[in-house]
Every structure is written in structure tokens, then in C-alpha cells.
Amino acid sequence: MRQPFLSGERIMAQFCTLCSSSSGNSSYIGYSGGGILIDAGLNAKQLCLAMGRTGVDPNSIKAIFITHEHTDHISALRVFASKFSVPVYASEGTLNALIKMGCVNGKFKADVIDEKGVEINGMYVKPFKTSHDSAQSCGYTVNMPYGHKLAVATDTGYVTDEMKSSLVGCDLVLLESNHDLNMLKTGPYPYYLKQRILSKKGHLSNDDCAEFAKYLVHNGTKRIVLGHLSRENNAPDLAFETTNNALGSAGLLENEDYQLYVAPVSNSERMFKL
Numbered sequence: 001m002r003q004p005f006l007s008g009e010r011i012m013a014q015f016c017t018l019c020s021s022s023s024g025n026s027s028y029i030g031y032s033g034g035g036i037l038i039d040a041g042l043n044a045k046q047l048c049l050a051m052g053r054t055g056v057d058p059n060s061i062k063a064i065f066i067t068h069e070h071t072d073h074i075s076a077l078r079v080f081a082s083k084f085s086v087p088v089y090a091s092e093g094t095l096n097a098l099i100k101m102g103c104v105n106g107k108f109k110a111d112v113i114d115e116k117g118v119e120i121n122g123m124y125v126k127p128f129k130t131s132h133d134s135a136q137s138c139g140y141t142v143n144m145p146y147g148h149k150l151a152v153a154t155d156t157g158y159v160t161d162e163m164k165s166s167l168v169g170c171d172l173v174l175l176e177s178n179h180d181l182n183m184l185k186t187g188p189y190p191y192y193l194k195q196r197i198l199s200k201k202g203h204l205s206n207d208d209c210a211e212f213a214k215y216l217v218h219n220g221t222k223r224i225v226l227g228h229l230s231r232e233n234n235a236p237d238l239a240f241e242t243t244n245n246a247l248g249s250a251g252l253l254e255n256e257d258y259q260l261y262v263a264p265v266s267n268s269e270r271m272f273k274l
Contacts, residue, residue, distance in 0.1 A: 012031060012144060012145075012146035012147075012148060012273075012274055013029075013030075013031055013144040013146065013148040013150060013171070013172075013273070013274035014028070014029065014030050014031060014035065014271055014272065014273055014274070015027065015028065015029050015150055015172055015174075015225075015271070015272040015274070016028045016054045016056070016268060016270065016271045016272065017174065017225065017227060017263040017264070017268050018037075018042075018047060018050040018051060018054070018266075018268065019041055019042050019046075019047075019050060019265065019266045019268075020174075020227040020228055020229070020263035020264070020265065020266075020268075021072075021228065021229060021230075021231060021265040021266070022072060022178075022228065022229075022230050022231060023041070023072055023231070023265070024041030024042040024046075024072050024075065024266070025039045025041040025072055025073050025154065025227075025228060026038070026039045026040050026041045026042065026047060026050070026073075026076070027039065027152050027174055028051065028054065028056055029123070029142050029144075029150055029152075030056070030060070030123075031122075031123075031144060031145065031146070033121050033122055033145065034060045034061070034062045034121045035056065035060055035061060035062065036061065036062055036063045036064065036065060036120055036123060036125065036142070037061055037063075037064045037065070037086075038064075038065050038067065038140055038152040039064075039065075039066060039067055039073040039074070039152075040064055040066070040073070040074060040075070040076040040077040040080055040081075041071075041072045041073050041074070041075055041076065042075060042076050042266075043075055043076050043079070044076040044079035044080040044083065046076070046266075047076045047080055048080075050266065050268070053268070053269050054268065054269055054270075054271050055271065058080075058084055059084060061084060061086050062086070062087075062120050062121045062123075063086060063087050063088070063089060063118075063120045063125075064077065064080070064081060064086055064087070064088045064089070065088075065089050065090070065113065065125055065127075065140050066088065066089070066090040066094055066095075066098065067094075067130070067137055067138055067139060067140070067152070067154065067155060068094055068130075068132055068134035068135065068136070068137035068138070068155060069090075069094050069097040069098055069101060069103075069134055069135060070134060070155070073155075074098065074101075074103055077098070077103050078102075078103045078104070078105055081107070081108040082105065082107040082108055085107075085108055086108060087108060087109035087110070087111065088104070088108060088109065088110045088111070089110075089111055089112070089113040089118060089125070090110075090112070090113065091112065091113065091127060091135075091136040091137075091138050092112045092114075092136060093134075093135035093136025094134070094135050094136050094137070094138075095110060095111075095112055096135065097134070097135040098110070113125070113127055114127075115127065122144075122145035123142050123143065123144055123145065124142070124143040125140055125141070125142050126140065126141050126142075126143075126166070127139070127140055128140070128141065128153075128160070128162045128163050128165075128166035128167075129160050129162045129163065130153070130154075130155060130156035130160060130163060131156050131157045131158055131160055131200055131201050132155045132156055132157065132201055132202070133196065133199075133201040133202070134155075137155055137156070139151065139152055139153040139154065139155075139156070139163060139166075140152050141166050141167065141170065144274075148171045148172075148274045149169055149170045149171055150170060150171060150172045150173070150274075151166070151167050151170045151172070151173045151174065152173075152174045153167060153173055153174065153175050153176065154174065154175070154176035154178075154204075154227055154228040155176065155203065155228065156176065156203070156204060157199055157200040157201045157202040157203065157204070158200055158204070158208070159204070159208070159212050164212075164215065167216060167219075167221070168219045168220065169219060169220045169221075170216065170220070170221050171220075171221065171222055171223065171274055172221070172222070172223040172224075172225065172272060172274065173216055173221055173223070173224050173225070174225045174227045174263065175204075175209055175212065175213065175216070175224055175225070175226060175227065176203060176204040176209060176226075176227060176228045177204065177205075177206050177209035177210075177226040177227070177228070177229060177234070177239040177242070177243065177262075178197070178203035178204055178205065178206075178209075178228050178229060178230050178233070178234065179197060179203060179205050179206065179229075179230045179233035179234050180205070180206050180233060180234050180235070180238050180239075180242075181205050181206070181207060183232075183233045183234060183235075183238075184197060184198070184205075184230075184233040187232055187233050188232065189232065189233070197233075203228070203230075206234065206238065206239050206242040206243065207242060209226065209239070209242070209243055210242050210243040210245075210246035210247075211246065213243045213246065213247060213260075214246055214247060214250045214252070217247060217250075217252055217257055217258045218250075218252075221258070222257075222258055222259060223258070223259045223260075223261070223272065223274075224243070224258060224259075224260050224261070225261045225262070225263050225272075226239050226240065226243060226260070226261065226262045226263060227262075227263040228263075229262070229263075229265075231265070236262040236264075239262055240260060240262050243260060244260055247260070
């Protein structure tokens with residue numbers, strides 16, 4: 001287990017995927033003054049254990065930001081937010097969906113985040129629109145107190161204009177690379193589910209991800225973490241190879257122009273420190 005950072009240590013920005021797959025998603029973004037969660041998949045016990053492996057104290061979480069109401073992004077929300085009295089933010093449509101689902105129980109603050117964003121402990125969090133089969137999905141950019149900018153951009157059928165403009169200049173992006181097109185088309189999923197994933201309200205393929213990754217690196221992003229990989233329709237090596245080859249073909253050099261990673265499904269102990 002990693003040792004927690006010392007209270008006197010100045011850490012400008014930290015990022016870690018606590019879990020990242022079609023089964024559960026949650027990311028930690030923070031610094032020595034505290035942190036936030038983007039989504040809260042798994043269950044509350046598993047989420048706390050995942051934090052412990054990266055040295056994050058659950059009591060240091062200042063807020064949870066929800067991208068959308070699908071189960072793999074909210075399964076720990078009600079219990080975790082209630083136990084640690086953590087405020088929750090989401091788009092209006094997502095928050096209304098969470099209320100209808102019984103995920104908001106009055107034991108923690110739950111507010112709408114609008115396009116202006118919100119400041120949490122010196123971190124400025126702003127949503128951007130994504131395209132997914134949910135009430136009102138979004139991703140988030142986080143401007144850190146010492147100048148770094150990070151983003152979580154998953155669960156979208158295509159790269160929206162707002163997503164494209166919002167992510168310019170990010171130091172690190174968690175970017176969806178959900179499926180390999182051939183594996184999905186020839187795989188065991190029923191036809192209707194394949195069509196859902198391939199639709200404009202589905203998920204980014206490895207090829208979609210690779211194309212957008214070139215844009216990001218050309219516009220200042222140095223670290224890209226590939227996330228939300230499908231267990232059935234993708235493989236970590238394949239996702240990495242697709243984006244890495246595309247970046248190389250564009251004349252970009254790994255470890256010089258960019259660093260590329262694949263988020264593990266769970267049990268991540270990699271804490272990025274910027």
C-alpha cells in the first residue's frame with residue numbers, strides 16, 4: 001500500500017483512477033489541500049479500499065461530481081456521501097434522475113452544477129456536455145490551485161464541440177477508449193446493444209479516441225489515460241496500440257511529446273503527481 005502524502009508536502013496536482021471499466025468508474029483529483037471524486041462506482045467499501053491503496057483518506061474528499069446516473073458511475077454514491085457528509089454535484093437532468101432513483105436521501109448536500117462551474121477548496125470544476133443515453137451527461141475539467149488543468153472525458157458517443165474546446169490545454173485527460181470496432185461487431189453482444197454502443201449516444205471507440213488524442217496533444221496535453229475499456233469488446237494492449245500508433249503517425253514522440261497510459265479496471269496504485 002502506498003503511504004499517504006504528508007500534510008506539509010506541497011503537491012500541486014494528483015490524479016488517479018480508482019476504477020475504470022463498464023463495471024465501475026471513479027477518479028480522484030486533488031492536491032495537498034484535499035480532493036474530489038468524479039463519479040462513485042463500485043460500492044462504498046470497495047471505493048474506500050481503492051482510496052487506501054493510493055494513500056487517499058476518504059475524509060479528505062471535499063465533493064463528488066457525477067457525470068451521469070448509470071449504475072457503474074453511482075453505485076457507491078448514497079452510502080459514501082452519507083457516511084462522510086460529502087456534497088454532490090451534477091447537471092440538472094442527472095440530479096433529477098438521481099433523486100428519482102433514491103440516490104439522494106437528504107443526508108448530504110446535492111446541488112446542480114451549471115456551465116459556470118463551482119470552486120471546491122481552490123479547485124475550479126466546470127462541466128462540459130457529452131452525448132450519452134442518459135438524462136443529461138457531462139464530463140468535467142478541473143483547474144487546480146497551482147495552475148494545472150485536468151479532465152475526465154468518458155461516456156460519450158462522439159466528441160462534442162464543447163468537449164473539444166473545454167479540453168484544450170489540459171495537462172492530463174482521462175479519455176474514453178471503450179471498444180475495438182471489430183471486436184464489438186463480431187462479439188457476443190445482442191444487436192440492439194451493439195447499436196446502442198455505436199450510436200451518437202454510446203461510447204467512443206479506440207479509433208475515435210486515437211483521433212481526438214492527436215488533437216489534444218497538438219493542443220498541449222502531455223498525459224493521456226485511456227479509460228472505460230469494455231471487458232468484452234476491448235483489450236488494454238489493443239487500446240494502447242491504437243492511440244499510440246495514431247500519435248506516432250502524426251509525428252508525435254512518446255515520452256517527449258506525450259505520455260500514454262491505460263487505466264486498470266480496478267486496484268490502481270498509480271497516482272499521477274503533476
